[in-house]
Structure formats: structure tokens, C-alpha cells
Amino acid sequence: MVHIVTKSKLMMDTVVEIKVVTSLSLPEVEPVIAQAFEAFRNVEQACSRFTPDSELMRACQQIGTHVQISSWLFQPLKFAMEMAEWTQGIFDPTIGKTMETYGFNRHYLTGETLSNLAEDNASYRDIVLSDDDRTMYLHKPLVIDLGAVAKGFAIDLASRMLANFHGFVINAGGDLYAGGLDETGHAWRIGIQHPAHKNQIIDAVEISNEAVCTSGGYERKSKVREDIHHIINPNSKQSPHELSSCSIVAPYAMMADVFSTVVCLYGLDQGKRLLNEMQLKGILVTSKYHVERVGGI
Incomplete structure (x- = not known):
């Protein structure tokens, strides 16, 4: 007899x-779920x-020297760097200082704000990664910001821990991976939030062993300037407004996560x-809330 076990944590x-x-x-399920949460904590x-x-922040203090970093940091940073190269800098993980300037620098648990020294003209080209060591x-x-890749990376790591269950969903604030089948034996039906109405669904997708991640300007807005959001x-140094939300379905969450930002x-x-x-x-939602489906959904 299959049943559903659900656990949640603030991370x-x-x-x-x-x-x-x-x-x-x-008692058999809980240790495996705890292991999956541990992946989020490590990332x-x-x-x-x-x-x-x-x-990340300790490594960013060391300029002009080769700093060895763990795979928890190296893998998402490498992926972010590849995306920066591929988009010719439209996506750039060195956006962190600009994010701080617009007020995106408050820790969600402590409320403390960070402000770091950084040069205005810094770009991803100022980071060199070495695979060898x-x-x-x-x-x-x-200041490196891995907001568009780290959560997806954590979801992908956690999904490996849960792979032996009949089915599972890891949902990190709307970015998720759905493995296997739901309790009725069907693909998971995932609702896409309406950008203007938090409790409404604007569309839905059915997925199994895939990720769906959503980015949009409605999620986090700057308190410094009302026309700026976290993308x-x-x-x-401006925020795009043509699309109010971008939900991307991909084989991995880190891929869906970064492409949702890039498409925005x-x-x-x-x-x-x-x-x-x-x-x-x-599933792309325009600023007038028109839904555009791409790729045969």
C-alpha cells in the first residue's frame, strides 16, 4: 500500500x-529525506x-591567488560560468555587487545586510576556474551571485538520494524536480503560479523524471527602485519586463533554473x-499575462 510522506524546512x-x-x-523513509535536506544545507x-x-564569500576575499574550492561550490559556479560564456555575458554570475546596490543583500534568517568591495566593471571574465585542481x-x-544555479544544483543532488522511491517531488519555492509517478500511478501534474495572483494557477504541466523551474520579476522586488526586480x-543594470514569468521544463533542475533566468x-x-x-x-507569461507554450507542451 503506497502512501505519501511530506516534510518541509526553511532553507x-x-x-x-x-x-x-x-x-x-x-522510520525507513525519514533518514533518506533527512539526507536529501542535508544536500540543501551543504550547497x-x-x-x-x-x-x-x-x-563562496571567503573565497571572494582572496584576489590574485588560486583558491581551492569544494565541489559543492565548484560545480554550480562552473555551470554559471559556462552559461555566461554561452550568452556572451547577458547572464553573468558577477552581478552580485549590482544586486547589493539594489538592496538584495539581506540574510533571510538573521536580517543582516552585507556590502562588499567590488569593481564596477568586473565580469565573469575576471574569474578563472581550473578543473585540474x-x-x-x-x-x-x-561579488559572485549563484542565485540562478545553486537551488537547482541542490534539488538535483537531493533527487539522487530519493531515486529509489516510487515517486517524489522536491519543491524549493516553485523550483522543483518530480521523479517517478504520483500516488495514483500517473505523471505529476504541476501548477504554474499566476504572476499577479499568488493563489491562482495560470497553467500546468505534467512531468515525470524532469524538473520545472520558474523565474519572474514578481518574486522579489527592490526596495531601492520600484522598476527593479531580482533579475x-x-x-x-536594468530589469527586463517583457515577460512576467518563465517556467522551463528540463532534464535537470540546475538547467531549468538557469534557463528560466536567461529566457527572462x-x-x-x-x-x-x-x-x-x-x-x-x-511556459512563458507576458507582461499582459498571455501564456506562450514552447516546445510542444
């Missing part, structure tokens, strides 16, 4: 909910821009071209 500035479909007893400790003693080298002071073009930055036409080129699926 990475959001509520992380893990739901598993299983015939096992609670947060490595990648947080909001904690002065995170591995897993080191990072910074040419100049900068910012590193060249113009690109806008509707270029975003659709990108998704078709990458053979990814998406």
Missing part, C-alpha cells in the same frame, strides 16, 4: 518541501552570498528561439 531563503510516494514505513553553506563565512582565481574584487541585465533576460522572441534550439519546453 536557501525559501520553504523546501519534499514529498515521497512509498510503501515503506516512516547553502558553500554558495550563499548572504553569509560572510560561506565558502578545482581552484578559482579572481583578477579583481567582485537584472548586467550590461544595462532575453525576452519573448529570443527566449523562444533559445528554447527551441536547446529542445527544451517552456
